[in-house]
Amino acid sequence: MTLPEPALRNPRVVIIGAGMTGILMTIKLREAGITDIRILEKASQLGGTWRENTYPGVACDIPSHMYTYSFEPNPDWSKQFADGAEIQQYFERVARKYGVSNSVQFNEAVVSSVYQRGKWTVKTSQHNSYEADFVINCTGILHHPALPDIQGLDSFRGAMFHTARWDHDVDLRGKRVGIIGTGSTAAQVIPEVAKLAGQLTVFQRTPQWLLPIPNRSLSERTKKRLRENPNRIRRRAARYQWMLQNLLTKAVTGHKPQNALFSAICKLYLRFGMRDPVLRAKLTPDYKVGCKRIIINTTLYPALQRNNVELVDCGIAAITPAGIRGQDGVEHELDVIVLSTGFHPTAYMRPMDMRGKNGLSIDEAWRHKVQTYRSVFMPGFPNNFLMLGPNTPIGNYSVIAMSEVQCDYILKVMQRWRRHDFDEIDVKPSAVAWFADYMKAGMGKTVWVGGCNSWYLDPDGEPILWPYTWPQWEKEMQEPNMADFTTTKFESSDIEEQAA
Numbered sequence: 001m002t003l004p005e006p007a008l009r010n011p012r013v014v015i016i017g018a019g020m021t022g023i024l025m026t027i028k029l030r031e032a033g034i035t036d037i038r039i040l041e042k043a044s045q046l047g048g049t050w051r052e053n054t055y056p057g058v059a060c061d062i063p064s065h066m067y068t069y070s071f072e073p074n075p076d077w078s079k080q081f082a083d084g085a086e087i088q089q090y091f092e093r094v095a096r097k098y099g100v101s102n103s104v105q106f107n108e109a110v111v112s113s114v115y116q117r118g119k120w121t122v123k124t125s126q127h128n129s130y131e132a133d134f135v136i137n138c139t140g141i142l143h144h145p146a147l148p149d150i151q152g153l154d155s156f157r158g159a160m161f162h163t164a165r166w167d168h169d170v171d172l173r174g175k176r177v178g179i180i181g182t183g184s185t186a187a188q189v190i191p192e193v194a195k196l197a198g199q200l201t202v203f204q205r206t207p208q209w210l211l212p213i214p215n216r217s218l219s220e221r222t223k224k225r226l227r228e229n230p231n232r233i234r235r236r237a238a239r240y241q242w243m244l245q246n247l248l249t250k251a252v253t254g255h256k257p258q259n260a261l262f263s264a265i266c267k268l269y270l271r272f273g274m275r276d277p278v279l280r281a282k283l284t285p286d287y288k289v290g291c292k293r294i295i296i297n298t299t300l301y302p303a304l305q306r307n308n309v310e311l312v313d314c315g316i317a318a319i320t321p322a323g324i325r326g327q328d329g330v331e332h333e334l335d336v337i338v339l340s341t342g343f344h345p346t347a348y349m350r351p352m353d354m355r356g357k358n359g360l361s362i363d364e365a366w367r368h369k370v371q372t373y374r375s376v377f378m379p380g381f382p383n384n385f386l387m388l389g390p391n392t393p394i395g396n397y398s399v400i401a402m403s404e405v406q407c408d409y410i411l412k413v414m415q416r417w418r419r420h421d422f423d424e425i426d427v428k429p430s431a432v433a434w435f436a437d438y439m440k441a442g443m444g445k446t447v448w449v450g451g452c453n454s455w456y457l458d459p460d461g462e463p464i465l466w467p468y469t470w471p472q473w474e475k476e477m478q479e480p481n482m483a484d485f486t487t488t489k490f491e492s493s494d495i496e497e498q499a500a
């Protein structure tokens, strides 16, 4: 005689953050029948990165039809690489369609989440307290602006702001503007600011490699055809995916022919896209293509060759009340300084006070190194997941595709809880150590350790990326290996005692 299956449990889930991953997670959980979901969002709007980054020129450098949820293709993208505002609208539309927006508690920043015997207690800036069986950190990667450690930073008398905190009240028309930084963000901002400013001075510390893929508009005819036949969208997305997977991703993970191809393209573009030999010399990197994130852009070189733009590469000595003084002693008088100086990539859910088993704080657990198991699990923090954690295959690939894989992986773990397999799941320290070794073993052949400094590297100089191929990652994330976890079932009296 077979015994009846016990009913599936419906866990209480707190999702922290209503950006791309938080929206996705909510939709997937609901699809799986998990309905007790609370999404806590610190801001008054959803959208994460695309809500926060409103600088002129903000766009995604992953093709639009690949930077979409697989279950919600969008025939109406207006460009090959969509603008930030259009991406924000896409997420708002999807969130509305799937009723996610209604479950978001806005203006409610999580200040702490504390674990005790199968339960998380999450406290927020609104002095609310929520209990959850699972917490999913959907807090994003690049959301803590990094301010440069430059002498005199606070002394500047004009307007100064970070690209992720763009001050739209500051009118740049005719102004003397300085931009510090030449990363992916700056490459998008510089051409736009150059059109407005009277004089733009760009302060470059390290040159970058540029891959010249133009951002074409998609015609009404193309959009109509995509609308009429969704298979065309899928085929388009699959083509881009093939290119990223087999060319760009391989070029940075130790596949020589692909790296040679991209190196040649970037070098030829620098040679023929930058006519001025003095500027070209200043813009020539001394590290391998792909060591820093490859910048996909065709507008930066023309902008740097405008008469009202100057590239300063001697280094910054100080920020002064009147502007920026270079290491060569030249003072550049400015009205506005834009800090395009990137983000703190390893902050993740912090500064939240997250405490796992035995009161272990995340700051303490990660004091020496940010470590996870398969980017998702943090040892000592049971029933708690991290989306887009370290060693997710970031690096010129769609974070949406990565998140969908992680979502499915997390769901498979949660389904076991629902079937009463356990009340608590924690990753074994041995599995975390194995994962660290596995990552380390792959890093040596990647270009990220090719002699440059970048946000890809942790404080020990070790990349926080996935060093293998995309198909390998997808395959390994198919099924959680339960041997890597410690699972616990509590006596019901324990749980009742807690609930009391």
Ligand code: NAP
Residues within 6 Å of the ligand: 059, 060, 061, 062, 142, 148, 149, 150, 180, 181, 182, 183, 184, 185, 186, 188, 203, 204, 205, 206, 293, 316, 340, 341, 342, 343, 453, 454, 455
């Ligand atoms: P980033 O790549 O980290 O670049 C920061 C820039 O600031 C670098 O040029 C850096 O110089 C410079 N810098 C930092 N501190 C400095 C200092 N004290 N003095 C002088 N220069 C200083 O940051 P990001 O450009 O914001 O891009 C970060 C990531 O965001 C990208 O790699 C990408 O993943 C994402 N992003 C994506 C898109 C997209 O299209 N999808 C667009 C924008 C951003 P060094 O190079 O010398 O360190």
